[in-house]
Amino acid sequence: MAEPARIGIGARTPRVEDAALVRGKGCFLDDIHVPGALEAVFLRSPLAHGLIRKLDLAAARAHPGVRAVFAYDDLRARLTMDRIPLALPAAGIRFHVDPFVLAREEVCYAGEPIALVVADSRRVAEDAVALIDLEIEPLPAVADPVKGLEPGAPRARLDCPDNFVASNGIDYGDIDAAFAGAAHVVKERFRLDKGGGHSIEPRGVIARHDPLEGRLTVWDSTQMPHRTRGVLVTTLGLDEEQVRVIAPDVGGGFGPKAVFHPEELAIPAAALLLGQPVKWVEDRFESFTATIGERETDWDMEAAFDADGRLRGIRGRLRYDHGAATPYGVALPFNACTNLIGPYVLPAFKIAIELCLTNKTPAAPTRGAGRPQGTYVMERLLDAMAARIGLPRDEIRRRNFIAASQMPYAVPVKQRDGSLMTYDSGDYPECQRRALAAAGWSDFPARQAAALREGRYIGLGLTNYVEGTGRGPFESASIRVGPSGKVVVTTGATAQGQGVQTMLAQIVAGVLGLEPQAIQVIAGDTNASPMGLGAFASRQAVTAGNAVFQAATLVAEKAKAAASTLLEASPDDLELHDGAVRVKGVPGHQKTLTEIARSLAGAAGFALPAGMTPGLAAATDFLTTGLTYTNGCHLAEVEVDPETGGVKINRYVVVHDCGTMINPMMVEGQILGGVAHGIGMTLFEWMRYDDQAQLLTATFADYLLPTADVLPRLDIHHMISPTPLNPLGVKGAAESGTIGAPATIVSAIEDALSPFGVRIRDLPLTPARLRALVRERSAA
Amino acid sequence: MADTRHVAFTVNGRPVEATVETRVHLADFLRHELLLTGTHVGCEHGVCGACTVLVDGASTRACLMLAVQADGRHVETIESVAAADGAAHPIQAALSRHHGLQCGYCTPGVVMTLVELDRERAGRALTEAEIRAALSGNLCRCTGYQGMVDAALELFGASADQSSV
Numbered sequence: 055m056a057e058p059a060r061i062g063i064g065a066r067t068p069r070v071e072d073a074a075l076v077r078g079k080g081c082f083l084d085d086i087h088v089p090g091a092l093e094a095v096f097l098r099s100p101l102a103h104g105l106i107r108k109l110d111l112a113a114a115r116a117h118p119g120v121r122a123v124f125a126y127d128d129l130r131a132r133l134t135m136d137r138i139p140l141a142l143p144a145a146g147i148r149f150h151v152d153p154f155v156l157a158r159e160e161v162c163y164a165g166e167p168i169a170l171v172v173a174d175s176r177r178v179a180e181d182a183v184a185l186i187d188l189e190i191e192p193l194p195a196v197a198d199p200v201k202g203l204e205p206g207a208p209r210a211r212l213d214c215p216d217n218f219v220a221s222n223g224i225d226y227g228d229i230d231a232a233f234a235g236a237a238h239v240v241k242e243r244f245r246l247d248k249g250g251g252h253s254i255e256p257r258g259v260i261a262r263h264d265p266l267e268g269r270l271t272v273w274d275s276t277q278m279p280h281r282t283r284g285v286l287v288t289t290l291g292l293d294e295e296q297v298r299v300i301a302p303d304v305g306g307g308f309g310p311k312a313v314f315h316p317e318e319l320a321i322p323a324a325a326l327l328l329g330q331p332v333k334w335v336e337d338r339f340e341s342f343t344a345t346i347g348e349r350e351t352d353w354d355m356e357a358a359f360d361a362d363g364r365l366r367g368i369r370g371r372l373r374y375d376h377g378a379a380t381p382y383g384v385a386l387p388f389n390a391c392t393n394l395i396g397p398y399v400l401p402a403f404k405i406a407i408e409l410c411l412t413n414k415t416p417a418a419p420t421r422g423a424g425r426p427q428g429t430y431v432m433e434r435l436l437d438a439m440a441a442r443i444g445l446p447r448d449e450i451r452r453r454n455f456i457a458a459s460q461m462p463y464a465v466p467v468k469q470r471d472g473s474l475m476t477y478d479s480g481d482y483p484e485c486q487r488r489a490l491a492a493a494g495w496s497d498f499p500a501r502q503a504a505a506l507r508e509g510r511y512i513g514l515g516l517t518n519y520v521e522g523t524g525r526g527p528f529e530s531a532s533i534r535v536g537p538s539g540k541v542v543v544t545t546g547a548t549a550q551g552q553g554v555q556t557m558l559a560q561i562v563a564g565v566l567g568l569e570p571q572a573i574q575v576i577a578g579d580t581n582a583s584p585m586g587l588g589a590f591a592s593r594q595a596v597t598a599g600n601a602v603f604q605a606a607t608l609v610a611e612k613a614k615a616a617a618s619t620l621l622e623a624s625p626d627d628l629e630l631h632d633g634a635v636r637v638k639g640v641p642g643h644q645k646t647l648t649e650i651a652r653s654l655a656g657a658a659g660f661a662l663p664a665g666m667t668p669g670l671a672a673a674t675d676f677l678t679t680g681l682t683y684t685n686g687c688h689l690a691e692v693e694v695d696p697e698t699g700g701v702k703i704n705r706y707v708v709v710h711d712c713g714t715m716i717n718p719m720m721v722e723g724q725i726l727g728g729v730a731h732g733i734g735m736t737l738f739e740w741m742r743y744d745d746q747a748q749l750l751t752a753t754f755a756d757y758l759l760p761t762a763d764v765l766p767r768l769d770i771h772h773m774i775s776p777t778p779l780n781p782l783g784v785k786g787a788a789e790s791g792t793i794g795a796p797a798t799i800v801s802a803i804e805d806a807l808s809p810f811g812v813r814i815r816d817l818p819l820t821p822a823r824l825r826a827l828v829r830e831r832s833a834a
Numbered sequence: 835m836a837d838t839r840h841v842a843f844t845v846n847g848r849p850v851e852a853t854v855e856t857r858v859h860l861a862d863f864l865r866h867e868l869l870l871t872g873t874h875v876g877c878e879h880g881v882c883g884a885c886t887v888l889v890d891g892a893s894t895r896a897c898l899m900l901a902v903q904a905d906g907r908h909v910e911t912i913e914s915v916a917a918a919d920g921a922a923h924p925i926q927a928a929l930s931r932h933h934g935l936q937c938g939y940c941t942p943g944v945v946m947t948l949v950e951l952d953r954e955r956a957g958r959a960l961t962e963a964e965i966r967a968a969l970s971g972n973l974c975r976c977t978g979y980q981g982m983v984d985a986a987l988e989l990f991g992a993s994a995d996q997s998s999v
């Protein structure tokens with residue numbers, strides 16, 4: 055059955071990506087066969103910390119089929135500098151810790167690349183890796199960010215004076231007065247452990263140097279090809295024209311693929327040194343040990359309230375595990391703290407952020423990028439206070455909400471770009487009201503009591519949150535209608551499954567009156583769009599969406615202006631319909647976009663239509679003005695087995711407001727995936743390390759991703775509070791599901807176990823941990 | 835020289851004969867020797883299900899089976915699912931309609947799991963719990979599974995036409 059054509063903003067347009075993907079005809083990195091490509095395998099550090107005392111490559115080099123084996127010095131010969139310059143500017147950083155392309159002398163996490171073997175096949179390269187004679191003198195490892203900051207702690211890196219890599223903080227309002235005058239204070243300590251992105255497609259890189267063109271082409275499973283190009287230009291001493299980076303179909307990003315990893319330089323450098331294409335595809339073990347992740351935070355917090363449950367102030371200390379390097383600056387714990395504030399009036403806030411280097415894989419954004427942790431802390435503090443003073447959990451939130459009439463609402467916290475953190479639109483109390491109604495909040499106590507009589511422990515939890523989305527400073531787009539009639543959109547945005555092509559085609563289709571299938575979107579290729587930033591911080595609908603909208607609007611205006619000459623009609627009497635500009639009310643009196651494009655393409659010696667510039671095309675950059683804030687309210691109903699610690703999620707309601715939705719189906723897809731990730735980090739996913747920072751969970755059998763049989767069906771409702779900050783009124787949606795889920799699930803579990811008086815602080819909450827909490831309370 | 839063996843089997847109905855290294859797993863053989871790149875590799879330790887193919891009709895982790903073990907058997911991959919004229923199989927169309935995929939990396943494995951499920955159910959209507967159990971061996975990081983569950987429910991659920999799709 056054919057779908058009816060549905061186009062334009064707000065339509066549930068079917069995705070243009072799907073036709074290839076459902077047939078297995080996508081083109082992911084490992085699907086690219088470059089003739090003559092050699093295959094690469096890395097030797098990685100088996101220890102989390104140590105000094106390389108011996109690295110004998112002779113046997114590996116002599117192995118048949120091996121073309122080269124590189125250690126640090128071998129690749130350094132082709133580089134312009136010792137380290138990979140990744141640091142983003144950051145306040146409070148004490149020392150940048152940029153990674154090396156391969157470990158030089160000291161290894162600082164298990165999985166750090168030490169040597170690179172390039173061979174005729176991957177199997178031969180793997181054989182040769184086993185022939186490398188490596189000796190590492192072990193050094194004490196730092197596995198814990200709290201212990202790592204204690205005086206006398208071993209150093210995670212000998213090239214840094216200590217582990218205290220950065221300090222940061224928020225301090226506004228009169229915090230002392232807030233606590234001095236408080237009727238109630240809750241004090242809590244929370245420990246949230248490390249998770250990860252874990253896209254099902256691992257990372258991978260192919261590099262090919264073409265000596266005829268003098269050009270290096272790099273296919274990279276990345277969220278940010280322009281950043282990759284920038285780093286390669288700097289480190290390889292090439293110019294922008296000589297480096298083309300292409301992100302092919304990318305099998306999921308979730309943050310880790312936004313960060314430049316050493317392999318993305320090692321493979322191109324090897325290709326240049328060998329004069330032959332080189333391909334490397336990460337295996338899952340490498341993905342666990344060498345791909346960045348985050349979330350490990352330790353919070354020591356206090357919240358002061360009035361007698362009626364109104365927040366007076368929050369203060370505390372956050373210690374953050376930054377792993378062994380700072381490949382993305384130090385923004386994550388700051389995100390966590392700003393997001394803690396959420397949709398609530400918080401008159402005073404003082405928090406000290408201490409970032410600790412450890413001997414783990416470096417920390418960098420993972421879906422939510424610090425925010426889920428901050429929201430978790432605020433919502434746990436509110437629940438704790440509600441329990442203390444006997445206030446319903448919805449009521450304590452109601453008393454603290456920012457009212458819709460207060461929008462735009464400025465929080466006295468400066469953002470990365472120097473602007474004040476300002477919530478631009480939304481109605482938080484109404485959002486909660488709708489969510490409570492959808493989840494049956496008011497009837498729940500009766501159901502809960504009835505279940506308890508049957509010996510079943512059910513609970514309902516809720517969470518409100520905001521998410522700053524659409525980080526700038528810009529995104530680029532161009533649209534060209536060629537003389538063939540083909541409409542090509544290029545953008546600096548990149549796709550890892552969000553449906554970027556559909557989203558942008560849909561916007562253009564709406565403006566130009568075309569079918570989305572008629573529009574080709576080229577994303578993720580630095581040659582197609584010389585400028586661009588890519589995918590991070592839930593930004594592409596906001597930034598690329600508006601850039602494309604502006605460009606499409608310009609193309610439509612130009613098409614009308616040209617048609618007005620060609621049709622001898624006033625532009626006011628013209629409209630775009632079905633790929634043509636037509637005179638309103640005069641059937642058949644029209645010029646197709648193809649005809650207009652042809653007349654604007656020019657012919658030797660003939661004039662263009664009066665006053666027109668050549669080409670039916672436009673290129674624009676959309677510049678952001680601050681972040682735009684998505685918000686939402688989640689409710690979850692769970693059933694807990696206190697004997698086993700098992701948790702079953704029976705119901706999950708989301709009321710979500712991301713302003714104007716370009717494609718509600720795809721917004722819901724983002725929410726679904728985001729919530730799944732958040733449920734994972736709450737109940738299943740745990741990068742467990744031993745005290746020497748060895749990862750103990752390096753397979754999908756040990757590190758559990760949520761599966762179809764444990765995830766609930768989501769009931770999603772939308773509110774639409776368009777942002778005034780961009781022409782489309784859109785806000786981002788990619789991370790908000792993850793931000794709201796952990797606190798929601800935990801609130802529900804605490805509610806279910808209220809007969810035991812269990813209080814939950816640490817994540818992830820495995821069955822063993824939950825059962826221990828129940829036993830502790832039962833014993834007490 | 836690495837140990838090799840001669841093998842003969844069918845892939846998507848076509849006979850394949852090759853000399854393969856005994857250590858090569860079926861997924862690598864399909865992808866890199868036959869260039870059937872629709873079968874994806876996500877973990878190579880049998881958990882993610884991205885590499886799911888059918889061997890003699892039964893869903894199989896192509897990363898856990900050596901190519902030599904396929905000798906004399908019939909292998910079906912994602913490339914065989916759409917009609918010869920390219921038209922999408924009803925499972926493929928339903929996945930798209932219900933937004934059951936995002937990045938599409940897990941999708942070929944999901945499709946093969948559902949193809950097997952459809953054959954096994956032999957016209958019997960399935961519950962959501964049965965569908966979720968069947969899909970629990972396919973990891974997806976993007977979708978939260980709801981779209982693929984809905985796609986399967988549309989085709990195999992109580993309100994669906996009960997002939998196999």
Ligand code: FES
Nearest residue numbers: 876877878883897
């Ligand atoms: S690649 Fe075979 S199960 Fe993951």
Ligand code: FES
Nearest residue numbers: 936937940974976
């Ligand atoms: S659609 Fe991306 S892993 Fe399933």
